[in-house]
Amino acid sequence: MCITLLCVYSAKKISRQLIFVFKTFRMASSISGFRVAVLQLTVTADKSANITNAVNRIQQAKKEGCTLTILPECFNSPYNTGLFRQYSEIIPGGETCQALSKAAKSNGMYIVGGSIPEIHDEKVYNTCTVWDPNGNMIAKHRKMHLFDINIPGGIYFKESDALTAGNTLNTFQLGKFKIGLGICYDIRFSEMATLYRKQGCDMLIYPSAFNMTTGPLHWSLLTRCRAVDNQVFVVVASPARVTNSNYIAWGHSMVVDPWGKILSEASEKDMNLYLDLDFNSRETIRQQIPTENQRRIDIYDTIEIK
Numbered sequence: 662m663c664i665t666l667l668c669v670y671s672a673k674k675i676s677r678q679l680i681f682v683f684k685t686f687r688m689a690s691s692i693s694g695f696r697v698a699v700l701q702l703t704v705t706a707d708k709s710a711n712i713t714n715a716v717n718r719i720q721q722a723k724k725e726g727c728t729l730t731i732l733p734e735c736f737n738s739p740y741n742t743g744l745f746r747q748y749s750e751i752i753p754g755g756e757t758c759q760a761l762s763k764a765a766k767s768n769g770m771y772i773v774g775g776s777i778p779e780i781h782d783e784k785v786y787n788t789c790t791v792w793d794p795n796g797n798m799i800a801k802h803r804k805m806h807l808f809d810i811n812i813p814g815g816i817y818f819k820e821s822d823a824l825t826a827g828n829t830l831n832t833f834q835l836g837k838f839k840i841g842l843g844i845c846y847d848i849r850f851s852e853m854a855t856l857y858r859k860q861g862c863d864m865l866i867y868p869s870a871f872n873m874t875t876g877p878l879h880w881s882l883l884t885r886c887r888a889v890d891n892q893v894f895v896v897v898a899s900p901a902r903v904t905n906s907n908y909i910a911w912g913h914s915m916v917v918d919p920w921g922k923i924l925s926e927a928s929e930k931d932m933n934l935y936l937d938l939d940f941n942s943r944e945t946i947r948q949q950i951p952t953e954n955q956r957r958i959d960i961y962d963t964i965e966i967k
């Protein structure tokens with residue numbers, strides 16, 4: 662009698678455990694996205710204040726239930742070639758990285774840390790770092806295409822006066838999603854985004870800071886192009902517009918889906934965007950318009966993928 666009862670009890674316990682494992686597995690495999698925050702921060706000349714502001718806003722994003730928070734280009738320093746070296750720090754040992762690591766860990770979230778001026782071997786780079794919920798740096802991207810342009814009556818900017826370009830594509834994994842990184846001017850180079858898609862990326866993130874000359878016509882166009890070309894989500898995160906600054910950012914941070922639709926767009930003001938991303942839509946679009954399998958690579962110049 663006792664043995665029978667024990668057997669029934671054990672069988673019930675095992676089946677309860679199996680149901681739990683099954684439910685957990687079903688939940689994990691049905692997760693089709695995550696909530697993202699894009700922080701359109703006001704950047705000042707005060708580095709510590711910029712960092713504190715970012716950390717506070719990351720906490721707000723956590724309260725909104727976000728898994729990933731994205732900061733803008735040069736969020737800890739003015740966007741100024743004359744100041745990059747002065748504001749630069751080592752990665753990951755510098756004060757900005759330490760703050761981002763702590764913020765990622767204490768909020769248990771992924772952070773794409775915009776970009777900061779990085780110093781390495783006396784050279785200065787425009788660098789994006791990525792942090793996981795344990796506070797580990799899981800990726801780093803140095804801007805590959807330096808922003809050297811000259812538009813008379815519009816804007817002259819020569820990043821190469823102060824910065825060295827990075828030479829690598831960089832991705833990271835957030836659960837089952839692969840994310841490719843670029844910084845601002847990098848978005849103009851479709852080859853880079855295409856390579857990311859070929860590497861299996863689901864989403865591209867560009868911390869950026871377009872300006873009042875190129876922003877109005879090119880910002881949204883380029884973001885939507887990269888999304889449609891590659892059938893990926895694209896996020897561009899800009900600083901807020903400060904009209905009395907040397908470099909006036911366009912603002913208008915946005916999230917675009919693989920169909921090219923703007924899902925969320927900021928104004929020029931200081932604000933946060935919060936959005937749930939559903940990656941199932943990306944699969945549907947890829948099936949409906951299967952350009953990836955239709956490329957005439959037998960005709961095009963082929964690009965070697967490593």
Ligand SMILES: O=C(O)CCC(=O)C(=O)O
Nearest residue numbers: 808845846870871872875
């Ligand atoms: O491409 C543009 O028009 C702007 C690029 C830029 O501002 C940057 O690379 O920081």
